[in-house]
Amino acid sequence: MIIAVVVMLLVVGSIAFHFLSPWWFTPIASNWQAIDDTINITFWVTGAVFIAVNLFMAYAVVRYRNRGPDSERAHYEPENTKLEIWLTGLTAIGVAALLAPGLYVWNDFVNVPEDAWEFEVVGEQWRWTFRLPGDDGQLGTSSALLVNIDNPLGVDPADANGQDDLIVMSNVMHLPIDKPVKMLLRSKDVLHDFAVAEFRVKMDLVPGLVSYLWLTPTRTGTYDILCEELCGLGHFTMGGRVVVDTQEDYDAWRDSLMTFKEMSAVESGDPLIGQATYPVCATCHGSQGEGIVALNSPKLSGQEGWYLETQLRNFKNGVRGAHEDDEFGRQMAPMAALLADEAAIRNMVAYISTLPEHTGDTSLSGDAVRGQHLYRTCGTCHGVNGEGNYATNSPRLRGQEDWYLKRQLQNFISGVRGVHREDLFGPQMRSMSRMLRTEKDINDVVAYINTLEPAVDQNQIADASMQGGED
Numbered sequence: 305m306i307i308a309v310v311v312m313l314l315v316v317g318s319i320a321f322h323f324l325s326p327w328w329f330t331p332i333a334s335n336w337q338a339i340d341d342t343i344n345i346t347f348w349v350t351g352a353v354f355i356a357v358n359l360f361m362a363y364a365v366v367r368y369r370n371r372g373p374d375s376e377r378a379h380y381e382p383e384n385t386k387l388e389i390w391l392t393g394l395t396a397i398g399v400a401a402l403l404a405p406g407l408y409v410w411n412d413f414v415n416v417p418e419d420a421w422e423f424e425v426v427g428e429q430w431r432w433t434f435r436l437p438g439d440d441g442q443l444g445t446s447s448a449l450l451v452n453i454d455n456p457l458g459v460d461p462a463d464a465n466g467q468d469d470l471i472v473m474s475n476v477m478h479l480p481i482d483k484p485v486k487m488l489l490r491s492k493d494v495l496h497d498f499a500v501a502e503f504r505v506k507m508d509l510v511p512g513l514v515s516y517l518w519l520t521p522t523r524t525g526t527y528d529i530l531c532e533e534l535c536g537l538g539h540f541t542m543g544g545r546v547v548v549d550t551q552e553d554y555d556a557w558r559d560s561l562m563t564f565k566e567m568s569a570v571e572s573g574d575p576l577i578g579q580a581t582y583p584v585c586a587t588c589h590g591s592q593g594e595g596i597v598a599l600n601s602p603k604l605s606g607q608e609g610w611y612l613e614t615q616l617r618n619f620k621n622g623v624r625g626a627h628e629d630d631e632f633g634r635q636m637a638p639m640a641a642l643l644a645d646e647a648a649i650r651n652m653v654a655y656i657s658t659l660p661e662h663t664g665d666t667s668l669s670g671d672a673v674r675g676q677h678l679y680r681t682c683g684t685c686h687g688v689n690g691e692g693n694y695a696t697n698s699p700r701l702r703g704q705e706d707w708y709l710k711r712q713l714q715n716f717i718s719g720v721r722g723v724h725r726e727d728l729f730g731p732q733m734r735s736m737s738r739m740l741r742t743e744k745d746i747n748d749v750v751a752y753i754n755t756l757e758p759a760v761d762q763n764q765i766a767d768a769s770m771q772g773g774e775d
């Protein structure tokens with residue numbers, strides 16, 4: 305009897321939970337209402353079966369319970385043609401109701417409307433980037449073999465169609481409202497999955513082939529892009545945003561983008577011009593970029609150029625060094641503003657790259673053996689030898705002064721660094737920094753980084769990261 309009541313409460317509770325649950329679809333922002341309808345049909349069919357089966361079970365438990373010596377004996381009835389016809393028929397209708405709508409929706413999903421425009425989504429550990437066709441409406445061919453620092457999406461420079469392609473090296477993509485769009489999905493490394501909950505549709509990115517999905521955005525707004533494939537250690541940090549704009553806003557955004565041709569033509573920095581401005585920096589960072597602990601200014605020499613550029617841009621745009629508790633970042637931010645434009649940043653970094661590397665001083669003591677153990681996770685992004693890795697946007701750590709490493713770790717942990725909405729990579733490091741739970745953890749891992757040999761020149765760094773280094 306009690307069991308029958310429990311089963312019935314389970315049914316009532318499940319139904320109540322279904323209708324009262326706060327976890328329901330986000331309001332839809334695309335044409336894919338059919339997907340919601342299909343899911344709803346699935347709920348109705350499985351819900352009806354769930355109720356019927358459980359109520360029958362409760363009834364059977366009561367009706368056929370043990371009534372002592374004068375209980376009826378259950379009789380054995382292996383064949384009942386009438387019942388079997390009914391059950392098979394009902395099950396067939398139920399299964400058809402579950403599957404058939406999905407087939408219709410899938411048919412729509414794989415048949416892209418003729419008037420859809422196209423752009424490309426590129427996934428990599430752990431970021432999203434995008435490429436739009438230029439005025440010719442065609443994307444140039446691309447290949448993973450062509451990927452390098454100056455051509456991060458691997459666009460084929462020999463293909464005329466690719467020259468006017470627009471490159472978006474940020475994780476924010478814009479779409480015009482009410483225009484059907486086909487997204488071509490490509491991965492640089494492992495499996496990823498492009499998903500925007502409000503759009504309902506999602507699709508895997510598979511290295512070596514181009515998959516796709518299509519939709520028509522129907523509501524302006526900003527929606528989160530998630531990677532819904534477990535794509536490695538930093539998988540959960542692989543986020544982005546898609547902004548659905550009115551046509552005018554979209555056009556304005558599109559006009560602000562750089563073409564592949566413009567990107568390739570960007571001149572590398574001129575160290576001589578950079579040198580002219582460097583004396584300002586030298587007052588805090590030292591004449592050789594060796595860092596001055598008394599002024600809380602880190603070593604710059606030996607750091608990877610692409611990383612210095614990102615940080616200078618971040619300081620300049622208020623992404624880093626704007627937090628009110630960021631005592632030292634706030635000293636640096638106005639200095640980055642002295643570098644008027646992209647060219648000035650590149651010239652400065654070109655000059656810093658010519659500075660000879662000094663070995664950083666060590667001031668912390670910690671348990672390097674324990675630190676080595678903690679460092680294993682760090683090494684997947686920063687390189688086994690702390691050499692830095694452009695592919696994961698992670699800076700070089702070895703050779704940097706330990707007091708500075710420690711302070712940055714503390715800044716990430718406390719949310720002084722890596723929380724700005726426009727910060728592309730800081731948030732990844734912020735979530736990783738939380739694996740260091742105590743000050744001892746920080747000291748130990750930094751003590752281990754202190755034991756990593758500083759590299760002598762950039763070629764050695766490249767060799768080490770090619771071979772994956774030695775453990």
Ligand SMILES: [Cu+2]
Nearest residue numbers: 496531535542
């Ligand atoms: Cu991913």
